[in-house]
Structures are given as C-alpha cells and as structure tokens.
Amino acid sequence: MMAAVSANADAPRPAAPPPEHGKAARRSASWTIAHTADDTDRPSGSQSIQRAFVLLNLVGVLARDRPDGVSLAELTRVSGRPKASVRRVLVALVAEGYVEQDPDTACYRLGLQAGVLGELAGHRAGDLSEVSTDSLIRIADASTDTTFLTVRHGSYGVCTRRQEGPGPIRNYALAVGDRHPLGVGAGSLAVLSALSDENVEAVLTATATTRSHYPGFDDETLRNLVRRSRQAGYALNDGRVIAGSWALGVAVHDAAGRPVAALSVASIAERFDPERRDELAALLQTEAETIHAALTRSQESRPARGQP
Amino acid sequence: MMAAVSANADAPRPAAPPPEHGKAARRSASWTIAHTADDTDRPSGSQSIQRAFVLLNLVGVLARDRPDGVSLAELTRVSGRPKASVRRVLVALVAEGYVEQDPDTACYRLGLQAGVLGELAGHRAGDLSEVSTDSLIRIADASTDTTFLTVRHGSYGVCTRRQEGPGPIRNYALAVGDRHPLGVGAGSLAVLSALSDENVEAVLTATATTRSHYPGFDDETLRNLVRRSRQAGYALNDGRVIAGSWALGVAVHDAAGRPVAALSVASIAERFDPERRDELAALLQTEAETIHAALTRSQESRPARGQP
DNA sequence: GATCAGTGGTCCACAATATGGACCGTTGCG
DNA sequence: CGCAACGGTCCATATTGTGGACCACTGATC
Secondary structure: OOOOEOOOOOOOOOOOOOOOOOOOOOOOOOOEOOOOOOOOOOOOOOHHHHHHHHHHHHHHHHOOOOOOOEOHHHHHHHHOOOHHHHHHHHHHHHHHOOEEEOOOOOOEEEOHHHHHHHHHHHOOOOOHHHHHHHHHHHHHHHHOOEEEEEEEEOOEEEEEEEEOOOOOOOOOOOOOOOEEEOOOOHHHHHHHHHOOHHHHHHHHHHOHHHHOOOOOOOHHHHHHHHHHHHHHOOEEEEOOOOOOEEEEEEEEEOOOOOEEEEEEEEEEHHHOOHHHHHHHHHHHHHHHHHHHHHHHHHHHOOOOOOOO | OOOOEOOOOOOOOOOOOOOOOOOOOOOOOOOEOOOOOOOOOOOOOOHHHHHHHHHHHHHHHHOOOOOOOEOHHHHHHHHOOOHHHHHHHHHHHHHHOOEEEOOOOOOEEEOHHHHHHHHHHHOOOOOHHHHHHHHHHHHHHHHOOEEEEEEEEOOEEEEEEEEOOOOOOOOOOOOOOOEEEOOOOHHHHHHHHHOOHHHHHHHHHHOHHHHOOOOOOOHHHHHHHHHHHHHHOOEEEEOOOOOOEEEEEEEEEOOOOOEEEEEEEEEEHHHOOHHHHHHHHHHHHHHHHHHHHHHHHHHHOOOOOOOO
16 A cells, blocks of 8 residues: 655745655655646636545545545645645535545545446446456466556556465555556556657656656656657566566557556565566557457447447 | 436536426536535535536436437536636546547547556455445346445445346446436435434535435435335335336345445336345345455455565 | 537626635543 | 644635636528
C-alpha cells in the first residue's frame, strides 16, 4: 500500500503541504498523485464541481484498502483545502450517496452510488477494460507477476485494472485509481513514447506543474526515457517511482491507431534482467496486438445500432 | 427497456415536462424516476454539486443501453434545467473523466473515471452487493425469472443488481441505477413495509413531491400496500408501476436488524398465481436470511483492523 | 431553395452561491 | 490539567455559477 496522494493542481500557492517524502507523516499517504486532469484547464464556471470530483477521487483512492474509511482530517491535509470546504463538499457527496460516513469512526468511504455508477459504466461491451481482461490474466499467469492496465486520460495515465500474478512477489507501487502524468511509470511511459514528438512536448508542458512533485521526472529526463523506450520497443521503469520497484510496459492502440492505453508488468529489480525483459516485452506486445484487434473488430460492428 | 426518467425534485415549478406517459415523446424515456435523494434536504451551500451528480446519474441511466450516449437536448429536456447550465456541468464532468462525449454524435455517456470509481467501490468485502450475488443467482435459476437487489438509500430504493433468469421472459421494468421512492415496486415496498409505522410516515412525507409523478401511489394506497405486505410476509407489486409487469419482494436486514435492502423477482402477471407466490416468497425469504447471516458474520469479524 | 424546427455551442450582466477563517465542544494523550 | 488534534458549525464576503438570449449548422418539409 502507501499509495499516492495530494498536490491539487488548482492552487498554485506553494502552501508547503507535503512535508517532503521523508518521514511520512501520520498514517497518511507518503507520496504524490495527480487527482485532476489538466493543469492547463480553464475551470470556467464549474470550480466547485471540479473540487467535488477531485475529493471524490481522493476518497476512493485513500479509502481503497481501509475498510473504515478516511478521516476528515486526512482529507483536508491531503487535498490542501480548508477543512470547512472539504466538509461541506463531503456532506454533499454523502447526501448524493457517492460517499458514506461510518457512523462509528466518522470516517468517509465510497458509498452506494459509486458502486452503481461503476455497474452502469463497467459492462460497456467493446470497451477497453472489457476486452483486455483476458489479456491481463494471461500475462499475469505467464509472467507470475502483477499486471496492470493503464488508460490514457488527457495528459495523464490512470490505472484502471490490476491483476495479481500467481508468484510470491507482490507489488504495491500502483493500484486501481492511481493517476500519474504520462511518462511516470512503465505503462504511462509506454503511452507517452507512442505519441508524436509534438504531442510529447504538449504533454510535457501540460503536466509541468504536476510533475514538480515527482522528483526525477523533469522534461529532459522524460525526453530521454521516451527515446530509450522507442528504441527498445518497450518502456522500462527502472525503479524511478519507488526504489526497487521495476516495471515494463507496452502501449495499446485503439481502432484508429492512437495509443490509448498500456499493459505493464511490475516486480522487483532482480526479475528484469535483459533476457527476461525481451520475453516480457514480446508477451505484452502480443497481447497488446490482441486487444488492438478486438477493438478494431468491435469498432467495425458499430454502425449497426439495432434495438428490439 | 424504456426506463424511467425526469422530474428533478429541486425545481418545484410545474414546468409541465412529461407529456404524460401516453405516446412516448421521441426516443426519450417515457416515465419517471427520482434522481436525487431527499426532497426534504437543505442543499445548504452545495447546490451546484448536487446538480452535477443528478446529471451524472442521469447520464448513467439514460445511456445505459445506448452505446452512442445521450444527446444534450434529451438531457436538458429530462433534467428540466436550462440548456446552458446542463452543458456547463457536462463539460465539467467530461473534464473530470466521469463522462465522455462521442466525437461523432456529440452525445454523452459515462466515462473512464466512472468505471474506476466502481472498481474502487465495488469489491468491498462484506458489502451487501458482494454477499448477495450468490443468492441472486440461485433465485434467478430457481425461479427462471429476473431477480433484483434493491438497496435502501434514505427514503428511496436503488436497484443495484439485476440477474437474468434462464427463462424466456424478460422484464425491463427495472434496471441497475433506477431509483424510486420506497414503496414503488416490489423490493422497494418490501423495505418500506419492514420499517416501523413511524418511519413509514416519515418516508411518505419525504417522498410526497416525488411521488406526485407516480400515478397511483398516494399516501393512502401505500399505507394499504404496507399493511397487505406485512400480513402476507412479502411485498407484491401487481402491475402498479407498469401494467402487466408483476413482482414479488422480501426485505433483507443488516447485522443490526434494520431493513437495508430487498430481493425481488419480476415477471408477467400470469406467473404469480397464489401457489407460486408462496413458493417464491419462501425462496426469497431463505436467501434473505442467508444474506442477513453473512452480513452478521462479516460484521462480527470487523473490530480487528489489522494491517501489515 | 427558402422555411422551420431541431440540434450543439457560446456569451456575459447579474446575484445567488460557495467560500473559508474563526470558533465551539470533545476526546485522548502526557 | 493543559494541549493538540479531532469533527463540526457559523456567517459576512465576493467569487462563483447562473441562464436567457444568441449564433451556426443540419436536415426535413413545402
């Protein structure tokens, strides 16, 4: 666990919120995640809504492995917003059923409607998540490591699925719901590397402020990583996000050929010697191609919009 | 299909939105659903957030069986709000990734983050949905009819799960995400009937304005239905919501003994002769008890909040 | 090809709405 | 018994969201 938090993009005030990643304060999260989409965006008349959803994401991610939920204090700390505001929003979310408050601990976790929304969104046939489940399972089985599906969303990558492998090694560097700038993490880097140079630059500028919270991911480093990934045919994260935690990713292209996601496998550094890298890359590439084919197929059968 | 829509509670202006349920206008929905929680609630400083989530629910429900999504026009029509406002909120939702807009049709459907949220909320062990899946499958198999799990949320009931039976009869009266006042529909009525008289009255007043859109569900009728349900030991919806579509429901109690949900089975009127009613009621009651037991068990094992 | 009803999308003066610093009542630690 | 950290509440303020009016486009229908 120890999963990723903080640094809301909208308040450029330094605010000095995260006491570095040194001795992690309290039981709160120790590191950074991007909760909102673009830094570049112009809120233009919906700031409160944006804040509400950022907070909702935060509740989801922070309460992920905590059945009791997240405390108001932690949410205020991590969101960097005044307590009163956070609470007001939380009350609204509770009223809507998207968040529920534990009557005993007074902590917050995702509520009924969150599940309903997932139910409504999840089983969209022809959807990426839908068609990639089999691939994820195959990769996890074959590699015996933890496998991820990262989906591109604007200039960011969101982990939308995670499949544990049968092996003894567990990797907690990435979990469903985590969001990082494109380029941070193997899958995310694979997507970035599959973009045109022009788009890469656009992403770099768009994620600049967010990336200031990620040590060791400056523009130049990322450009180098992109170059290396293109050359190798796969993206390698050699412990840059969390020391000792390595991963290897390959981009997935949609029917139109655009890189919209990535498959990746994570484990400890020792399991990424050159030979195994090639094996893994081949494995991932095959499955990425399978998914691409499935997406293309389901795209072709679209125009028919029959109905009983 | 033809599933349920409209009548946002916050705008008491008559507005004459739904042209009755007669010749369904356009391809839009023909009937009513409650999208927001309480009529009684005091928005107190979060009206825009409430509106955003109401709209999000609306997108989810309306786009449910429509891969292309919902048009802006339909959303404005059905939400009863000015187009500009609806659009502004939609843009915000899109920016957050909870809604996506089809680049071709310009229609809106649930987006990436909606699925992620569901993923984060869904697999909460010890959760109601989690422990009731087996029961739903068993009921659907045994009855050969469509089976539902309805969860109480305030004075309303939300359909959170739906299991098709192997039989030839399909029922489209209720689908995941649909929300109705307690008392409307078999499962919903089962929950209402399991409440104390005092609570029943509270629900009746809370849902009064919403229920004005549901013909044939006035206070007196509901009180009669509650009385009948308590006597029979099960709730019967004899085609009151949609003609010819009957259903039978039984309440599910949580570890503390409160009725928090209901199991129900729906089919055509012909399949609800007295004998079969008793069979179904017994079946549902057994499963409701099973779920209750599971909830109690998982509740007891709670206090231990260990962590590596 | 002009009309019209229907889309999706944009603008901006106005005030209702969300904001957040200050404050209160508890709890639990030293 | 302070003291710190907690959840929760208040309310004057101006920032924020509001929504009527308007534009451009499309495709029936006359």
